[in-house]
Amino acid sequence: MSENRMFFNFSFFKIDPKWRWMADLAKEESAKEIEQVIRNSKIKCRTYSTLGLRDDAEFLLWFASESVEEIQSVISKIYSTVFGKYIIPSHVYLSSTRPSIYAKTGKALSFVAGEEPKKYTVVYPFIKTRDWYLLPLEQRKKMMDEHIEVGHKFPQVSLNTTYSFGIHDEDFMLAFESDDLHAFQDLIMELRETQVSKYIEKDTPMIVCVKKDIIPLIASLG
Numbered sequence: 001m002s003e004n005r006m007f008f009n010f011s012f013f014k015i016d017p018k019w020r021w022m023a024d025l026a027k028e029e030s031a032k033e034i035e036q037v038i039r040n041s042k043i044k045c046r047t048y049s050t051l052g053l054r055d056d057a058e059f060l061l062w063f064a065s066e067s068v069e070e071i072q073s074v075i076s077k078i079y080s081t082v083f084g085k086y087i088i089p090s091h092v093y094l095s096s097t098r099p100s101i102y103a104k105t106g107k108a109l110s111f112v113a114g115e116e117p118k119k120y121t122v123v124y125p126f127i128k129t130r131d132w133y134l135l136p137l138e139q140r141k142k143m144m145d146e147h148i149e150v151g152h153k154f155p156q157v158s159l160n161t162t163y164s165f166g167i168h169d170e171d172f173m174l175a176f177e178s179d180d181l182h183a184f185q186d187l188i189m190e191l192r193e194t195q196v197s198k199y200i201e202k203d204t205p206m207i208v209c210v211k212k213d214i215i216p217l218i219a220s221l222g
């Protein structure tokens with residue numbers, strides 16, 4: 001799989017309460033069926049729980065693929081399973097990797113590079129104001145240098161930055177990974193004080209996700 005240009009899909013779901021009334025054995029078999037669908041797919045997938053942390057989502061399927069058709073294919077197969085009949089999408093985000101004009105290094109994103117996922121991922125879509133894009137490029141680069149320098153103060157937080165321009169409603173999709181949510185919160189508070197932050201038009205929702213493999217994730221849903 002190419003590390004240069006890939007599509008990211010963040011699909012958040014809620015579970016139909018009727019699922020909780022199913023027999024435990026049927027739920028266990030359904031979980032194994034989903035695991036097999038994901039394992040047999042040709043794309044990267046990580047699974048996360050948002051149970052009890054949001055009122056609008058209970059789990060996340062995070063996909064990375066070279067094509068949107070492959071993402072559609074695996075989601076279609078998930079919907080065709082027993083478990084798939086009981087899930088309802090609540091947030092869906094689409095983005096793409098691309099070289100940054102601001103970052104000085106071309107390090108591969110942790111998800112694409114196959115690095116071991118950290119305990120938490122915070123999914124963070126946002127939109128910058130039009131005024132940002134009207135600034136001279138060199139001025140933007142200088143402000144981003146300050147922004148990036150703050151990030152370097154928190155090596156325990158890694159960042160997957162992708163771009164939604166033209167393919168979704170947002171400008172950027174960020175996925176922060178860390179084993180320490182307090183460190184992430186401290187990072188965000190310092191980033192709020194940079195010049196770049198005043199050019200952010202909208203940066204919600206910010207969704208905390210806990211890494212969990214698919215079978216225990218489904219078991220946790222009741």
